[in-house]
Amino acid sequence: MMSAVLVAIWATMNGGWFIEFFEWSIRAAPLVSGAITGLLLGDWQAGAMIGATVQLLYMGQVEVGGVSAYDKCYAGIIATGVAIVSRQSPQVAVTIAVSLGAIGLVARNACMTINVFFVHMGDKYAEKGETQRIWIYNWLLPQLVTFVFYGIPAFLAVFFGAQYLESFMKMMPAFVNRALEAIGMILPALGIALMFKTVYNTKFISFAMITYLAVAYMKFDIIACSILGGAFALLYWNLNFYKLTNEEE
Amino acid sequence: MSETTSAETVSVKKIKKIDLIRCFLLWEVTAESCLSYERLMSLGFAHSMVPIINRLYTTKEEKRAALKRHMSFFNTEANWGAFIPGLICSMEEEYANGGAVEPETISSIKIGLMGPVAGIGDTITQGLIKTVLLSIGVDMTLKGQVAGPLIFLIFFSIYLLGIGVFTFSQGYRLGRNVLSKITDNSIMRKLTDSLSILGMSIAGAMMVNSVQIETSLKIDAGDSEVVIQDLLNSILPGMLSVIAVMTSLYYLRKGVSISKVMLGLFIIAIVGSLIGVF
Secondary structure (H helix, E strand, O other): OHHHHHHHHHHHHHHOOOOHHHHHHHHOOHHHHHHHHHHHOOOHHHHHHHHHHHHHHOOOOOOEOOEOOOOHHHHHHHHHHHHHHOOOOHHHHHHHHHHHHHHHHHHHHHHHHHHHHHHHHHHHHHHOOOOOOHHHHHHHHHHHHHHHHHHHHHHHHHHHOHHHHHHHHHHOOHHHHHHHHHHHHHOHHHHHHHHHHHHOOHHHHHHHHHHHHHHHOOOOOHHHHHHHHHHHHHHHHHOOHHHHHOOOO | OHHHHHHHHHHOOOOOHHHHHHHHHHHHHHOOOOOEOOOEOHHHHHHHOHHHHHHHOOOHHHHHHHHHHOOOOEOOOOOHHHHHHHHHHHHHHHHHOOOOOOHHHHHHHHHHHHHHHHHHHHHHHHHHHHHHHHHHHHHHHHOOOOOHHHHHHHHHHHHHHHHHHHHHHHHHHHHHHHHHHOOOHHHHHHHHHHHHHHHHHHHHHHHHHOOOOOOOOEEEEOOEEEEHHHHHHHHOOOHHHHHHHHHHHHHHHOOOOHHHHHHHHHHHHHHHHHOOOO
């Protein structure tokens, strides 16, 4: 019971972004998060061994824009907790980590979808021109969601075993997962549209078209496009196009 | 003449060192706390700017404008990316003191920098430093030295914090040294336009790079089946993404509220997944 509560608290702290810095140094490495999970359960060595074995699986993965192929908290912390409590070998722990890591992606999707509403609440609050309560929307509310999608599952998994969590996931209708994935696929369009709006300038629309072509047809990555955009900006500056575009004013 | 100069120096709004430290600490704690699909790190960025905003702006109108400015889409790598809040602090300072910096310049700088900085940061932090340190830590641990995780944690933390402090302070210093020297408004307009070009270029690229909407629809045509996504790709790659972004932009520019656009996209996503479009 006590160990389940401890792992649940630890998973909540590492599910979302409790403290940004530690997410980089601890959560991002199952080697460390697993070892600390072991420490909480009174067995640093077992935690470190399991963490290291799980880590080997995910070595060299670069996570871009918060998108990852597995959930680090589920794979690194919850799986380690389950394996230590049920006294499994690191090899068995890896299989638990793989299946829990995949389940965890649903939790990540859910959190990042629900957080959208907090951003909108933040928008409304910003309209008032006050700053004192921003932390509630940015930090407190997302932590509560993290508790629901990381803390509670961690407790259940450690208390009842990982199979319990898996069968629970199977009970969830498939369309919930599909809908969450579809939302995650479509919502970035609004974010990019909002970004577009802040720099939008009709006379420069051609530049957006060129970089679109570069990505869609020539498979440029974002760095290449930044260089391209930088080159356009420099051309504009150096050749004094400024005088041309502002002539009519 | 000398009286006006001294009066001006008194009214200069200056960011104190403590504000920069608080801004940096907030960044290190909450930059991604409210990571969301819609705008990723937007609220985190606005949150870490709070000490700066409170120092520089007094009226509610100014604070509202500043907060809203930093609520827009933002996504970068948080360690090397500390450069951006650092630079923005100095730009806000310039703007608050009636310098040549304009709000559009601030937004364009953020959009122009977040991609390249994230690219550099992700490659060096995750691809290089972390992989090297991890392989040392994992190797030690598997050979029975249980301090392996600790070694990794200590060295990686030093690296992360070092990079964060360095890029943040360099960003602020760069802004102070370069931007404050530009007093000519026509040069600043030119710079704003150039940055707007950069911003538009990045936005055009991210339209298909960051938004990847694909349909899983298939049509059975006798023996063979037609995959709709392949068909769409042969017409225009990333067509659905472009349509989604452009439609959202159209409504946003018409003054439709963000929440309504979001609701629309939500409904499309849920209905679409129910009828098997996605």
